[in-house]
Amino acid sequence: MNMICIMCPMGCPLTVEENNGVITVQGHTCPRGKKYGEQEFTAPVRVLTTLVKRADGGMASAKTSGPIPKDKVREAAECVGKIVVSADVKIGDIIEENFYADGVNLVITGVAQ
Amino acid sequence: MTKRYDVVVIGGGPAGMAAALSAFEKGAKVLIVERDVRLGGILNQCIHNGFGLHYIGEELTGPEYADRFVKLVESKHIDVMLESMVLRLTADRKVEILCPQGYVTVEAGAVVLAMGCRERTAGAIAVPGTRPAGVYTAGMAQKLCNMKGYLVGKKVVILGSGDIGLIMARRMTLEGAEVELVLELMPYSSGLKRNIVQCLNDYDIPIKYAHTITRLVGSPRLTGLYYAPVDENRNPILEQEQYVECDTLLLSVGLIPENDLLNGLDVEMSPITSGAVVDQNRMTSLEGVFSCGNVLHVHDLVDNVSREAEIAGASAADYAMGALKSGDTISVKAVDGVRYALPQRIAKGNEGKVDVYFRVGDVYKGKRIVVEVDGKEVYSRKTLILAPGEMEKITLTRADITGDVTVRLV
Numbered sequence A: 001m002n003m004i005c006i007m008c009p010m011g012c013p014l015t016v017e018e019n020n021g022v023i024t025v026q027g028h029t030c031p032r033g034k035k036y037g038e039q040e041f042t043a044p045v046r047v048l049t050t051l052v053k054r055a056d057g058g059m060a061s062a063k064t065s066g067p068i069p070k071d072k073v074r075e076a077a078e079c080v081g082k083i084v085v086s087a088d089v090k091i092g093d094i095i096e097e098n099f100y101a102d103g104v105n106l107v108i109t110g111v112a113q
Numbered sequence B: 001m002t003k004r005y006d007v008v009v010i011g012g013g014p015a016g017m018a019a020a021l022s023a024f025e026k027g028a029k030v031l032i033v034e035r036d037v038r039l040g041g042i043l044n045q046c047i048h049n050g051f052g053l054h055y056i057g058e059e060l061t062g063p064e065y066a067d068r069f070v071k072l073v074e075s076k077h078i079d080v081m082l083e084s085m086v087l088r089l090t091a092d093r094k095v096e097i098l099c100p101q102g103y104v105t106v107e108a109g110a111v112v113l114a115m116g117c118r119e120r121t122a123g124a125i126a127v128p129g130t131r132p133a134g135v136y137t138a139g140m141a142q143k144l145c146n147m148k149g150y151l152v153g154k155k156v157v158i159l160g161s162g163d164i165g166l167i168m169a170r171r172m173t174l175e176g177a178e179v180e181l182v183l184e185l186m187p188y189s190s191g192l193k194r195n196i197v198q199c200l201n202d203y204d205i206p207i208k209y210a211h212t213i214t215r216l217v218g219s220p221r222l223t224g225l226y227y228a229p230v231d232e233n234r235n236p237i238l239e240q241e242q243y244v245e246c247d248t249l250l251l252s253v254g255l256i257p258e259n260d261l262l263n264g265l266d267v268e269m270s271p272i273t274s275g276a277v278v279d280q281n282r283m284t285s286l287e288g289v290f291s292c293g294n295v296l297h298v299h300d301l302v303d304n305v306s307r308e309a310e311i312a313g314a315s316a317a318d319y320a321m322g323a324l325k326s327g328d329t330i331s332v333k334a335v336d337g338v339r340y341a342l343p344q345r346i347a348k349g350n351e352g353k354v355d356v357y358f359r360v361g362d363v364y365k366g367k368r369i370v371v372e373v374d375g376k377e378v379y380s381r382k383t384l385i386l387a388p389g390e391m392e393k394i395t396l397t398r399a400d401i402t403g404d405v406t407v408r409l410v
Helices: A031-042 A070-081 B014-025 B041-045 B062-075 B138-146 B163-174 B193-203 B302-320
Strands: A002-004 A013-019 A022-026 A049-054 A059-064 A094-096 A106-111 B003-010 B030-033 B049-051 B079-081 B085-089 B094-099 B102-113 B117-119 B135-137 B155-159 B178-184 B207-209 B211-217 B224-229 B242-245 B248-251 B255-257 B289-291 B329-334 B338-342 B345-347 B353-360 B368-373 B376-382 B392-397 B405-409
Touching (some): A013 A031, A022 A031, A049 A106, A070 B163, B102 B302, B117 B138, B163 B193, B178 B211, B178 B242, B329 B338, B338 B405
Parallel strands (some): B030 B079, B155 B178, B155 B248, B329 B405
Antiparallel strands (some): A049 A059, B094 B102, B211 B224, B224 B242, B329 B345, B353 B392, B368 B405
């Protein structure tokens, strides 16, 4: 599996492989790159930031309070798109608990004016 | 009666709020003038995360980062004028403001410029072809999407790989649009690596380096565009022109500090940053006028904006209360691959340390950053990579700065 390390502007091209349960990273320049390669290979995760509608027609922004599996991001975004929150929603309000990952909540981050 | 403040801060974004707070902490009577209906500036529409890792130690979204500062400002005796636009600033620091109450003039002991920057538009880069609807700056598309809930198009091409363009590629994809292509004139991206990977690669959006648009097609709405690779002089190779169907073009082609207020004032400007030339206190060549944030030079991290604004705000308070005297300065020069260094002047004869920020003009691998004072090396650091999109910082000891400073790559 080929990927670009994002830990610094170097952007080392990494090749990550698994042989008999052992993961090897090649192409990295530093230990952070090795760790990034292993994480991206075994369980890539992302924080989703997106929008929810307010009942008054305005918009509010939301995020997952922690990373969720990368392959669930699109599905999660579609799910968030259907949510309508109350008009008096505030930063920090929890909209959904255990949202696509255990212990990760969907949280309001901003209210558009 | 004309109101008087120690410090008037023009702009209520991240720079303005941090400057106001640090001026207030110094005991100054402070006013923030903001033209929008709320404080926070551009952060309010930047709903993605990645803000505050350095300054706050948490990874926040834009509105959350802004909110931390808004709450602090609201908890102090800092006056805020919203929906208020500064139309004129005079050399003796009278600030003329158009506000809901009418036209008012405020006298300032010191002024902090924190007006931020604007996006370069289609007109500024002269794209050939028709002039159809569907051409937006990335930030305008971001505002319409994140603040108003409008998706500006369904089939999108992005010109320029600035961070806002990359962020919008992901944003519009998640909202159901198809992002066909990102075109970048330079052989490298001006955006952060993390955004290339997480906004483009994650969604299989191709980016073509050393490519540009040759023609827009469509009327009244954009229906497609031609693009081509560029040669080493960045001229398009028209024989290799290709066509892509699209209804929307987003431009992410650079930001320009919004310094129109300084027109007609005797303020020394830098042709490279398009901001004022400042000393280590962020004071411009006009006594008592300070500058910070994106109006001084375009930043890639808001954390650096907040830090810089703290310096400007505290210094403005000191100046207004007579505790800051200007004296002889020495100049800081950027050469050999360093595009600019800031501050451009440092006052002589002080103790402590001073941070110098700089940007390089190209991608450099394995270079050494060297600082010389009157030809003598006072600082040296090896680097793996330096890129134009990432601002660098070096910390100098004031005692070393006995003459003109030169920052270079070796």
